Amino acid sequence: MLTLRGLTKRYGEKTAVDDLTLDVAPGKVTGFLGPNGAGKSTTMRLITGLDRPTSGSALVQGRPYARLDRPLRTVGALLDARAAHPRRTAYRHLLAMARSNGIPARRVPEVLEAVGLADVADKRAGSFSLGMSQRLGIAAALLGDPAVLLLDEPVNGLDPDGVRWVRTFLRSLADEGRTVFLSSHLMSELELTADRVVVIGRGRLLADGTVADVVAAGTRRTVRVRGPEPGGLRLLADRLAEAGAEVDWTGPNALAVAGTSAERVGDLAHRAHVRLHELRAEEASLEEAYLRLTSDSVEYAQTGGAVPDRAAAGEAEVVR
Numbered sequence: 001m002l003t004l005r006g007l008t009k010r011y012g013e014k015t016a017v018d019d020l021t022l023d024v025a026p027g028k029v030t031g032f033l034g035p036n037g038a039g040k041s042t043t044m045r046l047i048t049g050l051d052r053p054t055s056g057s058a059l060v061q062g063r064p065y066a067r068l069d070r071p072l073r074t075v076g077a078l079l080d081a082r083a084a085h086p087r088r089t090a091y092r093h094l095l096a097m098a099r100s101n102g103i104p105a106r107r108v109p110e111v112l113e114a115v116g117l118a119d120v121a122d123k124r125a126g127s128f129s130l131g132m133s134q135r136l137g138i139a140a141a142l143l144g145d146p147a148v149l150l151l152d153e154p155v156n157g158l159d160p161d162g163v164r165w166v167r168t169f170l171r172s173l174a175d176e177g178r179t180v181f182l183s184s185h186l187m188s189e190l191e192l193t194a195d196r197v198v199v200i201g202r203g204r205l206l207a208d209g210t211v212a213d214v215v216a217a218g219t220r221r222t223v224r225v226r227g228p229e230p231g232g233l234r235l236l237a238d239r240l241a242e243a244g245a246e247v248d249w250t251g252p253n254a255l256a257v258a259g260t261s262a263e264r265v266g267d268l269a270h271r272a273h274v275r276l277h278e279l280r281a282e283e284a285s286l287e288e289a290y291l292r293l294t295s296d297s298v299e300y301a302q303t304g305g306a307v308p309d310r311a312a313a314g315e316a317e318v319v320r
Helices: 040-047 090-100 107-114 130-142 160-175 187-193 211-218 230-242 262-271 286-293
Strands: 002-011 014-024 028-033 055-060 075-078 148-152 179-183 196-201 204-210 222-226 246-251 254-258 278-281
Touching (some): 002 040, 014 204, 028 187, 040 148, 075 130, 090 107, 187 286, 196 211, 230 262, 262 278
Parallel strands (some): 028 179, 028 196, 075 148
Antiparallel strands (some): 002 055, 246 254
8 A cells, every 4th residue: 555645846946746645555556657757757756755845744554664674575566667786696685685675585486487588687787778778677675575566657668468477466466456557658558457546747647547537527529420412421420519519520521529439429420310420429539638637737748840941041150
């Protein structure tokens, strides 16, 4: 169980985490979402005692991380996939961690086997690819058989098979009753993995609920309609507007309808004798909901413009 109460962190005039209150329950995979600079990594650092909060509290199993006797036995964290000393082998890296927390040495080969690194246990961490480093970081997080797991972008650098493995593995850990809290920018993957989603922007909580609840709150359900007769579609559009739906023309023979269901559109078309070639309810996605929820919280917004051409600027660049 993770418990955040009024958690706030300021760096000078910048507020990285702003009055964040949150409960992360065991037995579920909770996805942690937000744009770059939203405060996700800072929140995880505050939970694990790497940074001190300006105000508020972060508790792991009811206690601050700094007061845990042997923290690796309570919470396992992957915050930086490249944290291992590059000249240490995977085995030696994990063995040093195990000894620091009174964990039996036999646990090291067990977690290496669990993450698929048993065959490279004697290779130096500095020679690992990013994907292998991620697996080593997950092994380190599992070392103390903890009840709570904090994972910052655990699938970054993994191939599709590795991503699927992480998804299945995390689900199995949650099914065992552990608390799994992970950040990711892969919306489609979180949609498959997470039971619950927490969205923050500029350090503040924007949404908290099941994936379905967050998708429903952050998106508008749209029905796509296409037909061969513009006149018939105009009649249908008028009937839909009278029924309170929002209608947009997306082409001479196509409509996008919000605020109603595909069944309702089909019934109105039938009664108006309007012939249709397409009637389709678009499935809302977590990505769409996320983009709507965070549209005002993006710190590094792209303009979409082209990079200026120096030659087209009309002036020669002065080299100094």
